[in-house]
Amino acid sequence: MSLPVVILGAGGHARVLLEALRSASRQVAGIVDADPARIGETVMGVLVIGTDEKVFDFRTNEIELVNGIGSVASTAKRVELFAAFKAHGYRFATVVHPSAVIASDAELAEGAQIMAGAVIQAGASIGMNSIVNTRAAVDHDCRIGAGVHIAPGVTLSGDVRVDDDVHIGTGATVIQGVHISGKSVVGAGSVVLRDVPGGVTVYGVPAREARK
Numbered sequence: 001m002s003l004p005v006v007i008l009g010a011g012g013h014a015r016v017l018l019e020a021l022r023s024a025s026r027q028v029a030g031i032v033d034a035d036p037a038r039i040g041e042t043v044m045g046v047l048v049i050g051t052d053e054k055v056f057d058f059r060t061n062e063i064e065l066v067n068g069i070g071s072v073a074s075t076a077k078r079v080e081l082f083a084a085f086k087a088h089g090y091r092f093a094t095v096v097h098p099s100a101v102i103a104s105d106a107e108l109a110e111g112a113q114i115m116a117g118a119v120i121q122a123g124a125s126i127g128m129n130s131i132v133n134t135r136a137a138v139d140h141d142c143r144i145g146a147g148v149h150i151a152p153g154v155t156l157s158g159d160v161r162v163d164d165d166v167h168i169g170t171g172a173t174v175i176q177g178v179h180i181s182g183k184s185v186v187g188a189g190s191v192v193l194r195d196v197p198g199g200v201t202v203y204g205v206p207a208r209e210a211r212k
């Protein structure tokens with residue numbers, strides 16, 4: 001039997017997760033949010049039970065956590081929150097919407113979130129705390145690091161390597177074999193034809209580094 005989950009954050013990404021968790025018949029014990037003003041609200045029928053500290057009312061073996069913080073570029077906030085609760089011994093649930101198609105030999109690490117309509121092909125691996133968002137496609141043998149956000153509708157061709165803490169914007173396309181290094185951001189709609197160094201923002205067709 002799966003443990004009940006507590007969702008961190010009460011925003012839009014959390015609502016998408018709630019839908020996925022319900023579709024997968026996962027019990028949700030409550031939502032916590034950094035904003036105390038939200039305590040007592042209900043989100044799709046689930047109560048906001050407290051601020052983040054409320055998690056400590058639960059023992060680490062009683063619940064799993066779900067990272068409900070989204071990202072539109074830097075994934076730093078999600079990454080920090082994940083690390084903070086891991087340091088306290090909590091485990092994060094891996095969330096898979098039942099409409100996602102996942103190859104039998106694909107690997108999903110702790111806290112990976114695979115949203116509705118996503119496709120993960122043979123030999124691909126998704127790292128800890130990474131999101132493969134709505135209708136994104138991760139093709140064969142891609143290796144996705146930890147704390148990565150692959151936004152809705154992204155297409156990663158075969159053998160793409162994405163290092164930790166990268167954001168790949170909505171609808172971007174990456175050709176086969178490209179390596180995107182850590183903490184970089186790929187703009188929405190970009191077409192990435194060459195390797196991307198770490199810590200930069202690229203966008204456009206073809207994608208080029210943004211002027212500083």
Ligand SMILES: CC(=O)SCCNC(=O)CCNC(=O)[C@H](O)C(C)(C)COP(=O)(O)OP(=O)(O)OC[C@H]1O[C@@H](n2cnc3c(N)ncnc32)[C@H](O)[C@@H]1OP(=O)(O)O
Nearest residue numbers: 071072073151152168169170185186187188189201203204
């Ligand atoms: C479910 C969800 O909602 S998940 C969230 C998904 N959202 C995303 O993936 C958003 C991804 N973010 C982007 O694409 C952003 O535009 C970024 C991060 C690439 C750049 O953001 P900023 O640094 O704020 O850039 P800013 O908006 O100031 O634009 C600077 C210039 O770059 C251009 N530009 C920005 N993004 C892009 C892009 N994706 N493609 C082409 N040009 C772009 C702008 O038009 C502007 O050009 P100008 O100076 O000639 O007017």
